Amino acid sequence: MTLDVAIFFISAIVAVFGATMMITVRNPVASVLYLLVSFAAQAVLFIQLGALFLGVVLIIVYVGAILVLFLFVVMLLNLRGGEDLGQPSRPMSRFSKYLIGALLLVELVFVIRGSAGGTDQTVTGMMGPVVETFGSVQDVGMLLFTTYLYPFELTGVLLLVAIVGAVVIAKRETEREAAQKKQLVEERGHSSEEKVS
């Protein structure tokens, strides 16, 4: 067993462990931190594949920014982990849960057999051999600003609409707006609130 394989298995196991713990622990903050563990391990996997840039991005964006956002949301909702998460699931939904799990397992076995057994190894030659600079920052940059120019600019639009949407949802009404609305509602005799939350 070479060192490469050993590192792959260690980080793969850590990644799966983190993901499993993330969905099983009750405390949401611990859940987010386990997700961090999983991401860090995945970053190692990316780097092992030669996708240096992606590994770094995973750390910077996901671990550095998105998990912070997750933590804020957890704190915003003020979940403590001790909450009653509803009634135990009904037999029917429990059954379908296991059914879907079993189906996915069968599928997984299928995929692994397909890739290892090699009856239909039809992986194409379209990609060509992996070049030396594959995954390097420069390579990513060249691709991003030529071939993927249009998707790149679309990402900008997506981020813009994310900001606008968040502001629309999260911004409190100013007092003036609230007063204006109240006046409008009184004038028309129409309630804008069906149920006040």
Add this chain to the structure above:
Amino acid sequence: MTEYLAVLIFIFAGVGIVLVTFLISRLLRPDHDYPEKSLNYECAEEPVGTSWVRFNNRFYIFALIFVVFDVEAVFLFPWAVAFGQLGLYALVEMVLFIAILMFGLFYAWKKGVLKWA
């Protein structure tokens, strides 16, 4: 192999330093345990309630805008590296991209979500 060696040394050094400092503090500190010591520290006052409080939802927008500009920074990195080959063409692209995002920031700013009043 040698690259991994560097990483391994790094990991061991990182873990080691933490362990060593813990060990040293364990050896040096006086060890008298009483319940008040394990309370949350609130300026030496008796803590009121738990340390888990509900955050203001303004934090959320700040965090979100931070994520957006974090993504932008990540895109700037390959752009800067590829800039030598692409030149003006890449500059125009990046200016467009940043302009779109800046508009979002401008919008949030004008809407007053960045104000903490």
Add this chain to the structure above:
Amino acid sequence: MIDEAVASIDLNLIAPELTLLITACVILLFSFARSMQRGASAVGFAGLVVALVLSANQWGHQASGFFGMVTCDNYGAMFKIIFCVASLLALLLAVRYFSQRGLNRPEFYALLLISTLGMMVMANTSDLVVMFLGLEIMSVPLYVMAGYVRRSLESNEAGIKYFLMGAFASGFLLMGIAFVFGASGTTDLRRLVTDFNFIVSNFDLFLSLGGALVLIGFAFKVAAVPFHAWVPDVYQGAPTPVTAFFSVGPKAAGFAVLFRIFTFGFGDLEVLTNLFWILAVLTMTVGNVLALRQDNIKRMLAYSSIAHAGYVLVALAVGTQGAVSAAIFYLVAYMMFNTGAFAVLTMLETRAGSKSNFSELAGLAKANPYLSAVLALFMFALSGFPPTVGFFGKFYLFASAVNNGFIWLAIIGVMNSFLSVYYYLRVVKVSYFDSPEGAWTPVPFSTAIIVVLFVTAIGTLGLGFFPGELLKLSQTSLIAFL
């Protein structure tokens, strides 16, 4: 390299999208000044009209640009026109609905326009990555629009549910795209077809898995059974004009992409045909059966929209050009009478405390004979009576199924249509024959909604009298596909 890059940038190809983006930004600028806010809807309207004209201009042009990431063809232009019209109608409904509730903020129109932009991006490409980005640009504003009435618990619930399900579906889709890319080395459907003729020669497991996951992702968006569970709550909870838009725009966008991927990209795969057969039957049957027992009209229309998605899925099972053109015809027709039905609901909801329950319709015919007449027209069209366009839509779809040997599918479809007559005509029955419980609250007059009613009613009847023109148009849209 750079010359090649510059050469492949052709702004004409994305002119409608650019128009919408710029208009949306202008609307957001409007939101800063209190005095300008009223103009936002007008600017949005103008922007949509310009985008509509530019889209129509792209008809007949066959071009590809941005390194193959943008593909202009008649098919894309056709769908862009559908999106623009759906968006225009929803905008007109929203003006009245929101201004009455003190919520007529410019942001709503900006979100509507950006959502429409996302749909256009989806229809205008043959690349899976761009399709995904388009889907996200379409969906993110939709989540916000569903939860737009922040003081209403139902609206919040709709937003959250739609967001969670949408994010879940995006995960499937992304995983599927990753599998397709891993198996073939490309995300471009054209290259998948030309360079990689996998269908005949080799049935690749990863590629099929990827295709299946992509299908699941989009099945969520078009609300095919068993991926429909979010629909009733979201449709009922969202503001009515938004629901009108939901049931037409994103659905058409989802189908635009599904046809491109599965009819022309992945081609004639036996497994897929069977899969779509089952999906179509399940979707229309479950939708119709569950619609039977609803007391809320919005909820009933939500289930009915599931059923109609099932009819369109028939075209995916059949998978011929004729079937796809029938499906496009159906989508246009559905946009007309479904938006019309929601316009009537919006009109009724201008009364205080209206929640669109069936019982609120009682006495409508006596008080507002015209309104109840158009409502009846839309219900007849939804259930597929001639001479409305609803009949021809179903006729072309089922005829294409029969012509290609899918006789059972057509029979199940027709039986489903008969089933649906019951609940659609219940609306007509309540509005004409039931007497109201209390005093009838008069329905206020609203020009914008009247315009929508007029357009949709003309469309429903006019296209019913001259269905050939639209059919010819939707057939032409498939020339030189991909």
